Amino acid sequence: MYNFTPLSALTGGIIIGFAVVLFFYTTGRLAGISGIFANALTSKLNRSSNLFFLLGLVIGPIGYLYLTNVTINFEITNSYILIIIAGFLVGLGTRMGGGCTSGHGICGISRISVRSIIATITFIFTGMLTVFILQQFGMYL
Amino acid sequence: MSEKIFSLLSGIIFGIGLVISGMTNPEKVIGFLSITHNWDASLIFVMGGAIFITAPFFYLLKNRNKSLLELDINLPQKKNLDKKLIIGSSLFGIGWGLVGLCPGPAVSSLALFEPITLIFLVAMYLGVLANKYI
Numbered sequence: 001m002y003n004f005t006p007l008s009a010l011t012g013g014i015i016i017g018f019a020v021v022l023f024f025y026t027t028g029r030l031a032g033i034s035g036i037f038a039n040a041l042t043s044k045l046n047r048s049s050n051l052f053f054l055l056g057l058v059i060g061p062i063g064y065l066y067l068t069n070v071t072i073n074f075e076i077t078n079s080y081i082l083i084i085i086a087g088f089l090v091g092l093g094t095r096m097g098g099g100c101t102s103g104h105g106i107c108g109i110s111r112i113s114v115r116s117i118i119a120t121i122t123f124i125f126t127g128m129l130t131v132f133i134l135q136q137f138g139m140y141l
Numbered sequence: 142m143s144e145k146i147f148s149l150l151s152g153i154i155f156g157i158g159l160v161i162s163g164m165t166n167p168e169k170v171i172g173f174l175s176i177t178h179n180w181d182a183s184l185i186f187v188m189g190g191a192i193f194i195t196a197p198f199f200y201l202l203k204n205r206n207k208s209l210l211e212l213d214i215n216l217p218q219k220k221n222l223d224k225k226l227i228i229g230s231s232l233f234g235i236g237w238g239l240v241g242l243c244p245g246p247a248v249s250s251l252a253l254f255e256p257i258t259l260i261f262l263v264a265m266y267l268g269v270l271a272n273k274y275i
Binding site: 003004005006008009010011012013014015016017018019020021022023024025026027028029030031033034037038041042048049050052053054055056057058059060061062063064065070072073074075076078080082083084085086087088089090091092093094095096097098100101102104105106107108109110111112113114115118119120122123124125126127128129130131132134135140141 | 198
């Protein structure tokens with residue numbers, strides 16, 4: 001398998017899990033990031049809390065990279081137009097479907113929500129299909 | 142005040158987890174979605190690791206009415222499957238597969254000061270607004 005990193009993936013996942021638990025245990029809300037992002041920008045309800053969470057999402061990695069001197073790879077080879085279309089679909093789709101990888105994929109599945117399980121299967125399926133189609137045009141190979 | 146501090150702290154821990162997991166790199170996500178070519182299963186371990194922690198806690202906390210900070214517990218009440226769930230999740234998956242970014246990593250990637258993530262986030266915000274008019 002190409003570039004398979006189970007140990008760091010599992011470690012990162014466990015840390016993410018603790019973050020979700022901490023957020024829920026203290027604020028009573030689920031750490032679904034598409035919802036936090038959308039609400040922070042469009043709703044006054046819990047706005048400061050949402051903005052602080054988003055701020056943490058950015059300064060956490062900045063602090064971690066600064067303290068550990070790790071460099072992380074960030075490779076996007078797409079054109080700007082594709083990035084704009086993708087961002088738009090992610091914003092529209094997550095709000096219409098009520099969640100993303102964190103809200104449905106982590107929080108929802110942990111709560112054994114049928115809606116979230118179906119949503120997760122759906123977006124992984126269309127994501128895989130999209131990558132497959134792009135590969136037929138020579139991308140991502 | 143403490144709500145803001147705990148929100149910030151949760152975000153910081155979440156962001157560090159994302160970086161360690163490798164999911165801030167769109168190439169890793171595309172590797173997972175590329176099921177027929179050099180498949181990289183790492184993302185399953187990220188979700189699995191997170192669920193391994195969250196599932197027992199949600200189970201233990203499920204009968205609480207108030208959070209530690211005396212805030213109302215706010216959980217989704219919808220139970221039925223509807224068109225919006227399926228269409229929305231399908232569109233999200235297409236956008237996810239096009240570039241390899243979902244909302245969490247897109248926000249955390251701002252830490253890398255790559256202008257591309259800012260463009261992605263602005264487009265994502267426009268998508269959020271578009272949903273309000275549908």
